[in-house]
Amino acid sequence: MxxxxxxxxxxxxxxxxxxxxxxxxxxxxxxxxxxxxxxxxxxxxxxxxxxxxxxxxxxxxxxxxxxxxxxxxxxxxxxxxxxxxxxxxxxASKRFFRTDLTSEGRFTLSDHTINLLKEIKKSEKKIKMIFFRSEVSMISTVEDLLKEYKARSSQIELEIVDPDRKPQMAKEYNVRSIGLPYGGQRLFGSVIILCNGLKEEVDVLKFDYRQVGGRVQPQLLLKENIEKDISSAILRVTKSKKKIYFSSGHGEVDLEDDEKTGWSTTKIKIADENYIIDKVYLPSLGKVPSDCDVLIIGAPQKNYSPREFEILDKYLDEGGHLLILLEPFVKADFNPLLNKWGIRTSNKFVVDPKSSYWFQPIIPLITEYSFHKITEKLKFATFFPTVTPVEILDKKPQGVDIQPIARTSDESWVESESRPKELKFNPGSDKKGPITIMVALEKKLDNNKDIRLVVIGDSDFASNYSISSYGNLDFLLNAINWVAGKEELIGIRSKTPQIREIMLTQQKINFILYTCVFILPALVIFAGVFIWWRRR
Amino acid sequence: MNNILSIIKKEINHYFASFVAYVVLFVFLFVGGYYFYIYVFEVRDAARVMPFFLNFMGFLAFLLTPFITMRLFSEEKKTGTIELLLTSPITETQIILGKFFGALLLFLIYTSFTLYYLIILFIFGRPDIGPIITGYIGFILLESAYIAIGILLSLTTKNQIVSGILTLIALLVFWIIGWIGNYFGRPMQDILQYLSFLKHFEDFTKGIIDSKHVIFYLTVIGFNLFLSVRLLESRETVK
Incomplete structure (x- = not known):
């Protein structure tokens, strides 16, 4: 018992x-x-x-x-x-074979990305990706994508973090949530990519209006081309530091000068953008150094010799990246170099009574920019203390994309006198605005290289005194980054998974419920009882 | 080969003669069917129902496998029929393989009932066939690994219940080891997560076949069957 x-x-x-x-x-x-x-x-x-x-x-x-x-x-x-x-x-864990059988190829990385990951393999760099995500199924697609990167490359380490659970970590990496207006739902969706002490952030969420059941409502959606953004970010963090040379010997800006007009602060800020900075005296070297990624000519006081122009001309022709900053009132004349590219400069200055820095008409304030990579993300105004016009000639060389980037207001003019008694527009001699004060030029060469040239009619905007004000720093860095050709991977198509909706009616729901949950298991039990009974 | 086939046949006959096989199948279909219904109702995306469902099936199978494998050797040992088997001209490897494929075939029969869910999906929607195929491949590999572990542990005792519980614990460990891994730093985390049955199964249900996962499961199956053969060969340890 x-x-x-x-x-x-x-x-x-x-x-x-x-x-x-x-x-x-x-x-x-x-x-x-x-x-x-x-x-x-x-x-x-x-x-x-x-x-x-x-x-x-x-x-x-x-x-x-x-x-x-x-x-x-x-x-x-x-x-x-x-x-x-x-x-x-x-x-086996180093992978031999991996195939994706989804119909859209949802987990298949593009050839661009795969080539990039192969390149990284050669360089043996370690990349850390931290994905800050909220627990929403929409964001899982991105997580799957990141896991594909990890599966494809043993050098990638992936960490997935819920910022609501680890807020201190989100703070450490300065990750922000994106939310709907009027205090709606807020979500996290940012990929932080780290390598060599460099950091890139890719945000995967965007806020948009969508039609939901006849009404237009704000919604949080996934961005398109996330793979492209992530691959581009990986490319940027894995590339070795780029080198900037400042041309010297003609009274150019002083990178060590701590005074208001010096560039010591500016130099630090540029270096923070992952650049190595050095100086070069062209006549002593006879050429632009071969490791030069950007050559900056910062407001020389004296003119360059014809021999130096030859060096610069050759450098540009072979796919050079050159940034020229000018100043009015000086003797330096760059027309011998620039006319060939459809650009003309002078040593006159621009007066803008309508849009100026603290009502000083000789310091034009630029609030609107033309659409260009350099300015597309620029949110703030920029001011240029004494700026000289940079003119685009009607006769442009072939195959060159030349764009005015910044223009002064329609009430501005180019003052023809160097020391006018009074700042007043003279219709006869002065040229009426808007006046272009910055141009960007690009030409693609056959050997995958490109010529990039930016000419800005001012250098004071980037001096120690002005660099931290308004959008001046961003303006300078954007220009340098564009000239340096900070890489973007293009041609990666986005893949959004299709939704194959099951159209359900109450009848269908009942059918599934009864057959799956009751009839099928019941048949099994009957079969069991029947066999058991027969055996007895 | 004939020996293996005859063992498989004997095993299948034996399973379906007992009531356990039907009870296990009933639970499998009842719980599985309920979850399938829930996924269809909640997800409403024909391409995503099966990945969810197969993931759940992997979990359900881990709870049900011990009921099938626990009696494989424990019972033979208790009733003494193991001696008959061992003294017959059948080799130990053949016995183990026969038992393994017998149990696997039983689970394939169980799994074949879920094809009914597929038919429903194809009638009511337009599912993505790729992830379904890979999901079933993954499920079969996962189930094979469960059975291989069950066979090994069934060999260690003649008490069915002890054998079943040991198997359940072992499978539980392999199932949750990935989560345990989260509490460790690297490289311990990597090792523990590599051993997780769940992590290796995940890619299959999404539509990906990766040699890494296939080799992992084949290793688990192969090693457990190898150990089982060794254990059976050394009869002294298997009284």
Whole structure:
């Protein structure tokens, strides 16, 4: 009788244990609050332990009967096999073969990205990606994409962080959430990419209006071309630092000068953008250094010699990247170099009474820019203390894309006199605005190189005194970055998964419910009972 | 080969003669069917129902496998028929493979019932066939790994319940080891996550076949079956 009770008791424990384990695990898998799940799981494990204790005699007997000496003899053989298998898995984890069978090729990275990852493999750089994401299924697509990067490259380390759970980490990397207007839902979706102490951030969410059931509502959506953004960011962080040379010897801007007109602060700010800065005196070298990524000519006081112009001309022709900053009133004349490219400069200055810095008409304030890579993300105004016009000639060389970037207002003019008694527009001699004060030129060459040239009619805007005000710093850095050709991977098509909606009616729902949940299992039980009955 | 086939046949006959096979199948279809219904109702995207469902099926199979494997050797040992088997001209490897494929075939029969869900999906929607194929391949590999572990543990005891519980614990460990890994730093984290059955199964359900995952499962299956053969060969340890 007691034994029977024991058996029943044991059965109850087995059933309870299984139920606890099942619900506990399901809870942890499905629900957000894991605590209850872990408690249930714990109870299940207690049940398992209890059953062990219940069968202690059997466990002891098993251990006693088990012949350990024979076992240890065999174990070395087994360990060798295990070792081989571990090695096989280690090799296999470096990947041989991976194929994506989804119809849209959702998990297939573009050839551009795969080539990029191959390049990184050669350079043996370690990349860390941290994905700050909220728990929303829409963002999972990006997580899948990042996992593909990781699967394709052993050098990529991926960490997925829920910023709501680790707010200090989100703060450390300065990750912000994006939210709907009027205090709506806020979500995180940013990929931080780190390599060589460089950091890039790719935001994957955008805010847009969508038509939902006849009404237009604001919604948070995934950006397009996320793969392109991520690959471009990887490209940027993995490239070695670019080198900027400042031409010297003609009274150019002084990179070590701490005074208001010096460039010491500016130099630090440029270096922060991942550049190595050096000076070059062209006549002594006879050429532009071969490791030069950007050559900056910063407001020389004296003119360059024809020999130097030859060097610069050759440099540009072979795919050079040149940034020229000018100043009015000086003798330096760059027309011998620039006319060929359809650009003319002078040493006159621009007066702008309508849009100026603190009502000083000789310091034009630019609030609107033409559409260009340099200015597309510029949010602030920029001011230029004494600026000289940079004119685009009607006759432009072929195959060259030349754009005016910044223009003064329509009430501005080019003052023809260098020391006018009074700042007044003279219709006869002065040229009426808007006046272009900056141009950007680009020409693609056959050998995958490109010529990039930016000419700005001022250098004071980037001096220690002005660089931190308004948008001046961004303006300068954007210009340098564009001239340097900070890479963007283009031609990566975005893949948004299609939704293949199941059109459900109440009838269909009932059909699925009854056939799947009741009829099919019931048939199985009937079959079982039938066979059992027949056997009896 | 004939020996293996005859064991498989014997095993399948034996399974379906007992009521356990039907109860397990009933639970499998009842719980599975309910979750399928929930996924269809909640997700409403024909391309995403099966990945969700196959993931759940992997979980369900881990709870049900011990009920099938626990009796494989424990019962034979208890009733003494193992001696008959071992003294017959059938080799130990054949016995293990026969038992393994017998249990696997049983689960394939179970799984074949889920094709009914596929038919529903194809009638009511336009599912993506790629991830379904890879998902089933992954499920079969996962289930094979469960069975291989179950066979090994069933060999260690003649008490069915102990064998079943041991298998359940072992599978549970392999299932949650990835989460445990999250509490460790690298490289421990990487190792634990590599051992997780769940992590390797995930890609299959999404539509990806990666040699890494296939080799992982084949390793687990192969090693457990190898150990089982060794254990069976050393009869002294298997009284």
């Amino acid at each position: 007691e034994k029977l009770k024991n058996i029943e008791f044991e059965r109850i424990i087995i059933v309870m244990t299984l139920i606890f384990l099942f619900i506990g695990l399901s809870w942890i898998l499905i629900a957000d609050n894991n605590l209850v799940g872990f408690i249930l799981l714990g109870l299940g494990l207690v049940g398992v332990g209890f059953l062990f204790f219940f069968h202690l005699e059997q466990v002891k007997k098993f251990l006693k009967e088990f012949q350990w000496d024979v076992f240890t003899q065999k174990i070395s053989y087994i360990l060798i096999i295990l070792g081989i298998l571990v090695v096989v898995n280690l090799i």
